Amino acid sequence: MFELTMAKGSILQGVLEAILDLVNVANVDCSSKGFSLQALDTEHVVFLSLFFPSEVFRSYRCDEDCSMGIAIADMVDLLRASNDGDIITIKVTDQNFEDITITFESPDKTKTTDMDLQLVDARSHRLKISEWHDMESEYQAIFCMPSAQFMLNCKSLSVIDDDVVIRVNEEVISFSTKGKSGCVNISHVPNKTDNPEKASVTLTHMRGPVSLTLNLRYMKSCAKVSTLFDQVKIGLSTKLPLMVECKIAEKGYIRYFVAPKITEEEEGKTETEEAKEESKKK
Amino acid sequence: MFELTMAKGSILQGVLEAILDLVNVANVDCSSKGFSLQALDTEHVVFLSLFFPSEVFRSYRCDEDCSMGIAIADMVDLLRASNDGDIITIKVTDQNFEDITITFESPDKTKTTDMDLQLVDARSHRLKISEWHDMESEYQAIFCMPSAQFMLNCKSLSVIDDDVVIRVNEEVISFSTKGKSGCVNISHVPNKTDNPEKASVTLTHMRGPVSLTLNLRYMKSCAKVSTLFDQVKIGLSTKLPLMVECKIAEKGYIRYFVAPKITEEEEGKTETEEAKEESKKK
Amino acid sequence: MFELTMAKGSILQGVLEAILDLVNVANVDCSSKGFSLQALDTEHVVFLSLFFPSEVFRSYRCDEDCSMGIAIADMVDLLRASNDGDIITIKVTDQNFEDITITFESPDKTKTTDMDLQLVDARSHRLKISEWHDMESEYQAIFCMPSAQFMLNCKSLSVIDDDVVIRVNEEVISFSTKGKSGCVNISHVPNKTDNPEKASVTLTHMRGPVSLTLNLRYMKSCAKVSTLFDQVKIGLSTKLPLMVECKIAEKGYIRYFVAPKITEEEEGKTETEEAKEESKKK
Numbered sequence A, B, C: 001m002f003e004l005t006m007a008k009g010s011i012l013q014g015v016l017e018a019i020l021d022l023v024n025v026a027n028v029d030c031s032s033k034g035f036s037l038q039a040l041d042t043e044h045v046v047f048l049s050l051f052f053p054s055e056v057f058r059s060y061r062c063d064e065d066c067s068m069g070i071a072i073a074d075m076v077d078l079l080r081a082s083n084d085g086d087i088i089t090i091k092v093t094d095q096n097f098e099d100i101t102i103t104f105e106s107p108d109k110t111k112t113t114d115m116d117l118q119l120v121d122a123r124s125h126r127l128k129i130s131e132w133h134d135m136e137s138e139y140q141a142i143f144c145m146p147s148a149q150f151m152l153n154c155k156s157l158s159v160i161d162d163d164v165v166i167r168v169n170e171e172v173i174s175f176s177t178k179g180k181s182g183c184v185n186i187s188h189v190p191n192k193t194d195n196p197e198k199a200s201v202t203l204t205h206m207r208g209p210v211s212l213t214l215n216l217r218y219m220k221s222c223a224k225v226s227t228l229f230d231q232v233k234i235g236l237s238t239k240l241p242l243m244v245e246c247k248i249a250e251k252g253y254i255r256y257f258v259a260p261k262i263t264e265e266e267e268g269k270t271e272t273e274e275a276k277e278e279s280k281k282k
Helices: A011-019 A072-080 A147-157 A216-226 A271-281 B011-019 B072-080 B147-157 B216-226 B271-281 C011-019 C072-080 C147-157 C216-226 C271-281
Strands: A002-007 A025-031 A034-040 A046-053 A059-062 A066-071 A087-092 A099-105 A111-118 A141-146 A163-168 A173-178 A182-188 A202-206 A210-215 A231-236 A242-248 A252-258 B002-007 B025-031 B034-040 B046-053 B059-062 B066-071 B087-092 B099-105 B111-118 B141-146 B163-168 B173-178 B182-188 B202-206 B210-215 B231-236 B242-248 B252-258 C002-007 C025-031 C034-040 C046-053 C059-062 C066-071 C087-092 C099-105 C111-118 C141-146 C163-168 C173-178 C182-188 C202-206 C210-215 C231-236 C242-248 C252-258
Touching: A011 A046, A011 A072, A011 A216, A046 A216, A046 A242, A066 A072, A066 A111, A072 A099, A072 A111, A072 B182, A141 A147, A147 A173, A147 A182, A147 A216, A147 A231, A163 A216, A163 A231, A182 C072, A210 A216, A210 A231, A216 A231, A216 A242, A216 A252, B011 B046, B011 B072, B011 B216, B046 B216, B046 B242, B066 B072, B066 B111, B072 B099, B072 B111, B072 C182, B141 B147, B147 B173, B147 B182, B147 B216, B147 B231, B163 B216, B163 B231, B210 B216, B210 B231, B216 B231, B216 B242, B216 B252, C011 C046, C011 C072, C011 C216, C046 C216, C046 C242, C066 C072, C066 C111, C072 C099, C072 C111, C141 C147, C147 C173, C147 C182, C147 C216, C147 C231, C163 C216, C163 C231, C210 C216, C210 C231, C216 C231, C216 C242, C216 C252
Parallel strands: none
Antiparallel strands: A002 A059, A002 A087, A025 A034, A025 A066, A034 A046, A046 A252, A087 A099, A099 A111, A111 B182, A141 A202, A141 A231, A163 A173, A163 A210, A173 A182, A182 C111, A231 A242, A242 A252, B002 B059, B002 B087, B025 B034, B025 B066, B034 B046, B046 B252, B087 B099, B099 B111, B111 C182, B141 B202, B141 B231, B163 B173, B163 B210, B173 B182, B231 B242, B242 B252, C002 C059, C002 C087, C025 C034, C025 C066, C034 C046, C046 C252, C087 C099, C099 C111, C141 C202, C141 C231, C163 C173, C163 C210, C173 C182, C231 C242, C242 C252
16 A cells, blocks of 8 residues: 655646656655655656655655556646645555556545546666765766756757756856857856855865766756756766756755767867866866 | 627626637627527537626617627627727617627727627527526536636546546536546535535535536536636536536526537436436435 | 947847847947947838937947947847846957857856857948938828837737728827728827827827828837837828837937838829818818
């Protein structure tokens, strides 16, 4: 038996709507502590991993660990049918895990909406990717920024082209793009503090300058999700996909891992060369 | 001579805009008491009948009974050209009933907009359908609900499919639909009182349980019109089209009669069988 | 060296967005007093001439007179990338006038966005049209109206067709159009005063009745720009294009000159005949 209740418009609903443009089907693993969802976009550029801890729901119960495949678009459609003030219950009672039942109850309890959604087989979408618990040792640079700022940057860049270069060094964090009609370069002077919970761009970790080229379309998908949260944390390494992370309550998170584009310029470059560049600048 | 005046954004304008998706041309019969309009949608599923009593207008004058055909879309387009605060006059002076004149006068009277709209021949759209004056003897069940609620139900159901089943019995009034990805069932626990003027679903008349299958598209058209009013009254009978009614002031009304879909299940069923089902439940 | 700074959302940005549907490329002539822009729409119906005096900008500097060609759509796209509160700088430092640099600086100065836009060759768009400085001697009738009213008229007329007739005489200023389904005629009773700075239609100059037939599409473009300003001034003559003018601060202006349609009725008519018509009416 799996059952959770939440208010209409809660964070789960927002996240599902926001990941919809990348993900069709996702595998969900439930335990007594919460549930995790992993999915790969259809073009295999973005790996999405999220963990919703039980505390973010009005009530949460999971008697034994279980796994189910969910058609995200259908789930989102059904959740959209809820009305303001409704209490939403998501439940699986079926032993065979064939159906998930979604119930909306109106505040005055005179109206109940029951929906059945067929579960799908999503075992092929279940990826066992180790999740970089020690981020600081894995990434060359990590910075935090208000997610509204991240979204604005993506919007500004999208007036030009679909490739964005993110560059980080001690002095500046920049987002830039280049097209036929011109070019755009956005530069942030970062704070350097361990307390990034502010309305500013903060460099929280730095082992050397780094730059990655990414498809703007995927950056915009990340930015869209991030606006459900105050802050976004971005990790860069020349050896790993870009990581974009938002925290869900204390222990939860949503993480996007975005494969960079390999540009000609970067192809032959090693981390040593990057380090040389850094020393030249100094 | 026919002439009425009204304020911009009045109920007539709202109703004409709302019926536009079903009706192209309508026949209007005018008398000194008000005017009635009857129309059949192009697919002959919905019959629409409305009566606007003279009291709902700022002024109303009809010297002798007359009949005219109106191209609803053109009329709506012209009315849209009015500005906030305008007083709208609709007038026919022409003996041959070839033109209708619409005039907008700005509040300060320095601006006048005159429009001529050609009348059309809509005699074929003039239907003389008797209008069930004794509803309670004709329908098996009649219930009232806030029209906003009716609209929300249609929206919730539309996440799935285009068929809706409305079921009424003493305990529950339900709207349900079923599709490939799942199913939705909305249940209301009805009040039972003769005073339905409340923000709740009220069963005002009940001679036995009844269910009808309808095309959701037409339900949505009815719901759209209904939101111009507070309450909607819905009558069901296995022998008649579904009736959806809203009251316009004391004596006026707008009524939709929607032909149900004949489903396999219901095809062989008689009212007696329905009655048996009811007695089983008790 | 050319450099100006302005706040996001300033009048220049609004004007560029509003002229976009008519003009692709424009020639800009800069001097120490401000800059002027001239452009012809692709169908050669509208000639647009505007002068932005240096006073409307936060800062303005032009060391020597210069001329540059700007791709308006690209410029507008880049300006759209600015965020609320940004200070926008537009600068040309390049001796060869190949690039224009646009910079946005965030209010807290921690974020800078730099953009380069290639200048284009727009010498062919540079028109040396004398600009009717003595309007009252050139036009038969000149009237002012609130630009919101002008916009509303264009919207009302657009429910019917794409030709609009503007008629001006001492008693009435009318905008009318005629289509298959009917006709619309908007009449204003004008004030007659030399102080048109009011929320009313004012006839400021009149040498005789005049009417012009224009394509509604171009009228709507003029109306769109005009809503950035309070008042619009419209000049009519049977011998000149219609003039639509809005003032930018004390010395600046934006002027549209719209070629009228030659209708059969008007083709053989001379100013004398118009004068005769006028005397008949009296």
